[in-house]
Amino acid sequence: MQAVYFQQLTQDLKQQGTGTPQLILDLARYHANLEMVQSKLATAQLKPRLVVKSLACMQLLQVASEKLKTERFMVFHLPHLSDLLSRFKQADILLGKPMPVQAVQQFYQNRSDLNVSYPPTHIQWLVDDLERLQQYLQLAQQFKLCLNINLEIDVGLHRGGVSHPEQFSALLELIRQHPNFLQLSGLMGYDAHVAKLPKVLKSPEKSYQQSQQTYQRYKTILQQQFPELWQADLCFNGGGSPTFMQHCQQSVCNDLAFGSVLLKPRDFELDLLSAFHCALWIAAPILKILPYSQIPGLEVLNRLPHRYKAAFIYGGYWQADYIYPEKSQPHALYGRSSNQEMVQIPKHCAVSTDDYVFLRPLQSEAVIPQFARLYAYHEGRLTAWETCRE
Structure with missing residues (x-):
């Protein structure tokens, strides 16, 4: 065959x-993968968020956006941000990694060149530590903006982000003290380690369960200790293609990022993704x-x-x-x-x-x-x- x-x-x-x-996309297989994603999301209380770096083609993203009825995107490369805002008028964009403050400053300095009217509230900037949040606060004050801040939490990958409750509370306290410039938009916990850890060390099921427990602990601290920052529409983002199926079965998140699963390159040849x-x-x-x-x-x-x-x-x-x-x-x-x-x-x-x-x-x-x-x-x-x- x-x-x-x-x-x-x-x-x-x-x-x-x-x-x-030439780089070839089998469009029928792409649609079949989209239909599989759609069927799994139908039974899960999760909003889909398309990872732009994995689907780095505006028409490829357009097809997925229309099929899944979403304009939620995760961006890892700043030039993609202006392209998305030009094409998707209702785009809700979550940065997938913390951006150097210089890059964010350049973005806002050049926003008049985007030739598009967009509300800055559609962008969630990812923050991983107190020093970066302080830099973003100074930038917001400089440009007279209120920045949406999504906090990166370490749920087991150990690639940076908040790793202690005290650190988490310090970030939330700074946001609480400056409501005119900083607005908490949610949390992001990436769990790629779940599928990549050798099973002899820990099973994917156990690893996923622990990452979810860690995520829930931070949600609880936020809700109980900072109730004024808790909003019904906060974005609790998680996942990634390797754990897509696990999140669809049970998740403490309400926002699920994925992209590679729709194309399924070799690194995503995993048992849990065998249907793609x-x-x-x-x-x-x-x-x-x-x-x-x-x-x-x-x-x-x-x-x-x-x-x-x-x-x-x-x-x-x-x-x-x-x-x-x-x-x-x-x-x-x-x-x-x-x-x-x-x-x-x-x-x-x-x-x-x-x-x-x-x-x-x-x-x-x-x-x-x-x-x-x-x-x-x-x-x-x-x-x-x-x-x-x-």
């Missing part, structure tokens, strides 16, 4: 392609084919039997695995190349110059910005969508 799919895609690329490496399909490929043309690999300085190996032919492709060395032809792989001795990578292809495979090899990206966020366009592939047709490269 896979062979038939990629053979047909090769023929369509030969007719409509560019003759250069890979929808993203790299297609690279074959430039040259040799009957076998010839290693400079080791010509003596040329006399040995060879199970692979050597193909040199246009490009290479992406964060991706070769997926077709099956059992294709880089040569360990010849080395990698981002210009003309040598790929070992099983000898029995019928491939020719100008055919394509296909790779599955490890992460969409690492690969999409390397390509100027994403080609949506549907019913034999390829449509170019611009990516977010800056």
Whole structure:
């Protein structure tokens, strides 16, 4: 089945392609993944939030936004912020990492250049410690703004953020003291460690349960000790694609971030995500084919039997695995190349110059910005969508 799919895609690329490496989106699989997400969210009390870095293409985000009926986004790269505000008039944006105050200052200094009228209340700035919150307070006073502040809490990933109740209380106290400049908008706890910890150390179920308990403790401190900051519409964000299914089953959050699960690159080949399909490929043309690999300085190996032919492709060395032809792989001795990578292809495979090899990206966020366009592939047709490269 896979062979038939990629053979047909090769023929369509030969007719409509560019003759250069192309990033391919299988639109039918993308829609199927969106439908799976939609069905799981229907039974969960969670609002979806699309992670822009994982879906770094405005048309890709538009399709997901319309299907899931959401304009909630998580942004990790500041240039994406103005693009979103220009395209999605009701965008609710949560920063996914703390931004240096200089970057935030630049954003507000340049906001007149956005050519769009937007309420600053649609942006939630992520804050991880007291020093950064004090910097943001000074900036808010400088620009006469009231900034929405979402506090990053450490729920087990140990990548920074609030890790002690005393630290948490100090942040909340500073917000409480400056209501004209700082407004608490919620909490964010990222739990990527749940799926990545070796099971010999801790099961995903136990790890998820502990992360949820930690999250709930901070919610309780907020509600009991700072009731004046508690609002019914606070954003309690959590998740990420690896724990999407667990949050849909039970979560202390009300706001669920995800993106990669909709494309399912290789790093998201997890048991809990088995219902989703890979929808993203790299297609690279074959430039040259040799009957076998010839290693400079080791010509003596040329006399040995060879199970692979050597193909040199246009490009290479992406964060991706070769997926077709099956059992294709880089040569360990010849080395990698981002210009003309040598790929070992099983000898029995019928491939020719100008055919394509296909790779599955490890992460969409690492690969999409390397390509100027994403080609949506549907019913034999390829449509170019611009990516977010800056």
